[in-house]
Every structure is written in C-alpha cells, then in structure tokens.
Amino acid sequence: MAVDLPAELIDRLRAARRIVAFTGAGISAESGLSTFRDTQTGLWAKYRPEDLATPQAFRRNPRMVWEWYEWRRGFVAQAAPNPGHHALAQIEAARPGFLLATQNVDGLHARAGSRNLVELHGNIRRTICLDHRHPAESWAPVDEPPPRCGQCGAPLRPDVVWFGETLPEAALRRAQEAAVQCDLFLSIGTSTMVYPAAELPFMAGAHGATVIEINPDFTPLSRLANFVLRENAGTALPAVASAMLD
C-alpha cells in the first residue's frame, strides 16, 4: 500500500543533509519480534519486561533472567530485517551525514547493512560476564544456568542495558551530538517513554530540526512532531526513502 507524503514533507526530505533516524521495537515488529510492551507469551506471560530487565531481577533469580534472554535470542535468531530496516540502510548509503540511533537489541539494523549505527541499549546477541564485562562467545554447559565466564568464573549476562543501568557513554554522546546538529530527525517505532534515549527527538526539535514520527499509535512525541505518519515502519520508510532519493 503506497503512502501519500505531503509535498512540504517531500521538500524537507529532499533538502535534508544531516539526518538522524531513531528506532525502537516497533521497527522490528514486522520482522516478527514482539515489541517491548506487547504482552509476553507463554511461560513469560505473567512477567513484565521492566521487571525482568534489571540488575535486581538478575541478582534475585539469575536462572530465570538468563532463560528469558535465551528465549528472546531464539526469536531474534529466526528474525530477518524487514523493508523498514533496509530503507534506513539505503538512506545511509545515499546520505553521508546520516546516523542511526537504535534502542533495539536485536541486531537487525546491522544485518540490514546499517553501519553509521549506535546501539543505545546494547545487543542481545552479545554476552559478557557480570563482574568484568569479559566478552563470551561460547561457554561450558552448566547444570544450573547462567553459565560462567571462562576468564573469571563470574555469571554470564546479556550485553544489554538494564533498567537502572547507564547507557554506553560514547554511544549516547554520539547520538545526542547528532540530534542537536541534524536538520531532519526520524523517530520510528518507539513509545518514546524510556529515558535518556527518549530525550533525543525532543532535543532535535528544540534545535530546529524537522521531526517526523512514524508510528501507528500516538506517543508523547506526536504533539511536537512536525509530521506524523500513522503507518507501519515497513510501509512508511520505503516511501520516505524513495521520496528522498529518487
């Protein structure tokens, strides 16, 4: 289904030179990955993600948290980038001043070819140890998960930012600098509720960027955005890319 973009928006897309795309779980929904706030299914239905993605939950019940991530990694391994991810990689290839800042931990942007990319909340496909963040590519099987670090014996954990943990400093700073300098900010598939990442679209708007929201639902950014495309990312982003580049 084609998306009709207003003429004013097309002009701004074509004129934009410094572009930031900011993505959340919604861009991966069409790759079959449930969004962060979708109800969890099966075994995990009774838990809220915010209650599992915390250092406290891991300290209290490391096995449960480890197995929750194993369960999610299974879905991520089966998922593939969708037209939304590919459209952003296409824009990056055509616009040198492009940066993609994602909150997602599924690694789908990199698999779609995005390189000017910061992962603000880490990556579920990377595993580190709890005590020293030693990277772990593989680990010995254990009777009682989580497995242990081969270097120091500490429990292993996913290399993601849990609630209450600080974001990777360099990644956040790079995203913030790009947000205040860009002339076009695309906020895609995010409920715009998790800070400090959710500050980025507001910082861009405050510095005069054209802010475009792509989300089927209303969010706290909707009233501030210059343009709102109430569409799925997999539909809207190819239309944005072709308006910008064709």
Ligand code: BV8
């Ligand atoms: C921090 C990785 C400093 C893990 C994630 C009390 C104590 C400590 C901190 C806080 C506190 N109270 C508040 C805070 C701050 C907290 C926060 O913001 N909480 C929120 C809930 C209020 N933030 C933090 O803790 C951050 N750290 O502040 O450190 C500090 C330190 C100590 C003490 C104080 C401060 C860390 C935040 C990072 C947490 N980690 N993920 C994991 O994945 O397991 S966040 C998690 O939410 C995901 O990364 C996700 O990306 C992110 C945001 O969610 P969304 O991506 O927006 O996804 P969501 O499901 O919400 O929305 C999907 C959207 O897509 C919807 O709008 C939907 O309409 C739309 N959609 C659906 N389908 C489509 C679509 N759009 C387009 N196309 C479609 N097809």
